[in-house]
């Protein structure tokens with residue numbers, strides 16, 4: 022199993038280890054969302070979408086993972102992913 026490359030599906034910006042996302046308006050925890058697969062370590066909320074810190078676009082968290090062999094998991098549309 023190869024490691025996926027992680028970058029913004031819109032602008033190809035790559036998050037670095039020191040980048041932080043905020044759990045708002047929930048608990049306000051700041052953490053690197055790619056270390057936890059989008060799960061807030063403070064309140065355990067699973068963020069299905071992740072905002073790019075470079076271009077500001079919000080994409081599905083799964084869409085940030087790009088597998089070199091092209092075996093990207095299919096995106097499953099759920100009702101709570103259709104917000105915004």
Ligand SMILES: [Zn+2]
Pocket residue numbers: 044047048049050061062063064065066
């Ligand atoms: Zn939280």
Ligand SMILES: [Zn+2]
Pocket residue numbers: 029030031032033034073074075076077078
């Ligand atoms: Zn971007």
